[in-house]
Amino acid sequence: MTEPLTAAAPLWRPLALADAPRLAALLAVCEAADGGVGAVPSAADVREDLSAPGIDLDAGTTSVWCGDEPTAYATTRVRERSGPVHQLALDIAVHPAHRTGPVIRRLVDWCRSTGARRHHELYDGVPLELHIRTHHGRGWLAEALDGAGYRRERSYRGLRVDLHRENQRLAGAPAIPDGTEIVPFDDALDAPLLAARNAIFAHNWGSAPMTARTWRHTITGDPCFRPGTSFLLLSRRNRDILCYLLSTEPGGVSADRELYLANAGTQPALHGRGLYRAVFTHTLVRAKEQGYRWAVADVDTTNPMATGGFYERMGLRPFRTWTTHVLPFTPQPRRPSP
């Protein structure tokens, strides 16, 4: 185990892509200490995250090192488009042996000042919110965020189903509405799918329209994305995208393969007609055939569908909770030019 952080020993520096394997190892230790309910990213996943649009390694990340070992890091990620409120995403990880008040506070303070600076460089005059998520095993970080003035804004329930055990609901072909077909994701559908996603999420809290670059990088071009277990419901007549459910496999293939149900939507005019139920059931049946053990979803507790018990009726059971912490900033009036 590395020595606890002291004022003299650690080196603070921005992250580099070459740090990815060591950061993945750090995250595995952190997640084990935090209860093991979050996915542990692989080195490739971390590398991908560090290359994401909105990440600036030199100007928007920091990390703490004891010799060759990272003991903590933080990242700030700006949006490619601000929207009416620029929601800037933060990430913080600290090795369990180094979770001292001064280190956590310094990282939280660094996020605040770096986030504010990056925001003002890009979107001066637009309101800013800093956003960061914790799961229920990360009370140490949630409390530090409370102390720094963050609001606990939204919560998400993580649910999962053991596909090996679940037979009753996953037997036979799921019913598909007349005049539609279900197809796996195909690159030819990428651009129309992005357009459908942006229309469906236009009024969803925390969502901003995605550019093709962000979409490709974080969704359909992500190494975790599983096109063969991601399905679209199309109209037979025009092949319009009516509903979709996109899946990932965080951390790569493991003995207990986990399919994460990452992103779903139904065209607003077609809500409440069973389209999502059809795509969801189809996805679980195919996931089971493909050898996945778990299907996992994190659902917003304010979503009426989630509170209505749909996921429980489909056999999923709660196993974690997530909280989104938000620190709002009031825009400062621009200084008049001299």
Ligand SMILES: CC(C)(COP(=O)(O)OP(=O)(O)OC[C@H]1O[C@@H](n2cnc3c(N)ncnc32)[C@H](O)[C@@H]1OP(=O)(O)O)[C@@H](O)C(=O)NCCC(=O)NCCS
């Ligand atoms: C969430 C969403 C995908 C559901 O799609 P949908 O096609 O309208 O859902 P369905 O008609 O198939 O309904 C699925 C289940 O939820 C229930 N449901 C749907 N809307 C509901 C509502 N407003 N209140 C309560 N229950 C609801 C249905 O009764 C059904 O349950 P059942 O099969 O046990 O009866 C859709 O509302 C949507 O696109 N929302 C915006 C994007 C979003 O929030 N995506 C999810 C996060 S990634």
